[in-house]
Amino acid sequence: MEIFKTDRIYNFMGRRLPFLGLSSILFIASIVILFTKGLNFGIDFAGGTIIQVKYEKQAPISDIRTVLKTKPEYANAIISEFGSKEEVVIRLSGTSSDLSTDISDKIHNVLASTGNFEVRRVDIVGPKVGGELREKGVMALGLAIIIILIYVSFRFEWRFAIASILALIHDITIAMGALSLFSIEVNLDILAAILTLLGYSLNDTIIVFDRIREGIQTSKETLLDTIVNESVSKTLSRTTLTSLTTFFVVVTLFAFGGEIIHGFAFTLLVGIIVGTYSSIFIAASFLVQLKFSITDFRSKEAEKLKRQKEKEKIRAMYEKGTV
Structure with a gap:
């Protein structure tokens, strides 16, 4: 075609x-x-925590932001939709030992007032x-x-x-x-x-x-x-x-x-x-x-071809026993 x-x-x-x-x-x-x-x-290179949450209904992003701002360990959280209006991703720049311990349970407790949801994914990468x-x-x-x-x-x-x-x-x-x-x-x-x-x-x-x-x-x-x-x-x-x-x-x-x-x-x-x-x-x-330079390139290629023919000639003479 x-x-x-x-x-x-x-x-x-x-x-x-x-x-x-x-x-x-x-x-x-x-x-x-x-x-x-x-x-x-992202957290792969900068370090941090990603929490993916899915609600039964449309995720109340403004309520989630309000609730998380009241908690010092989640004050720097970034909340955004993820694929659908029911799912959100919570990004945290820190990965302290407090956050990395049973973080799913902590999120359930902190966001209990925002509606029914499930934590679908938690990714944690340290800054180092x-x-x-x-x-x-x-x-x-x-x-x-x-x-x-x-x-x-x-x-x-x-x-x-x-x-x-x-x-x-x-x-x-x-x-x-x-x-x-x-x-x-x-x-x-x-x-x-x-x-x-x-x-x-x-x-x-x-x-x-x-x-x-x-x-x-x-x-x-x-x-x-x-x-x-x-x-x-x-x-x-x-x-x-x-x-x-x-x-x-x-x-x-x-x-x-x-x-x-x-x-x-x-x-x-x-x-x-x-x-x-x-x-x-x-x-x-x-x-x-x-x-x-086309001229230089053709000269080099001609030289390579000449050396190759010389090698083939010597090999042929060797095989015939004349060398």
């Missing part, structure tokens, strides 16, 4: 500066938002554990980027690796800026979504780069812009179809998956849109901006 004709060449590189300008604005805006507003860390999880999460993200850099450098050429890493940083930064802008709670699920986006975005970029490398090797064209336009145009239908298929699945999760995976699905939605955009318009533009 083709959305775009493979024999039509689109002039992506002729418009790379406007797209790079747009990406620069989004990237800088995301950095500013992250530094000014910060990320809304939360800090360790946050550090390990950052470490996992950093290691993933380093391994990707090594892999792409080995498979392609160092300029391809730098361009792919710049595209990944572009995608992840904008996605995290959206998380900060909409105050999405950042927890282990969000970290999993970000790591998923790394692989998704890299896969799209590698396919485009693979086609560019193939074009450099098979084409007699000497202008990189022309080869990039041809390569991206040939992969445009594949990239669009893959992204649309994934997008529709994630939209379904976002709309009907419930509150518990809302943040995960939102992160994937933003990442898919930004990752597809960067694979088509940005990654190859970075390659052009890095002054990739």
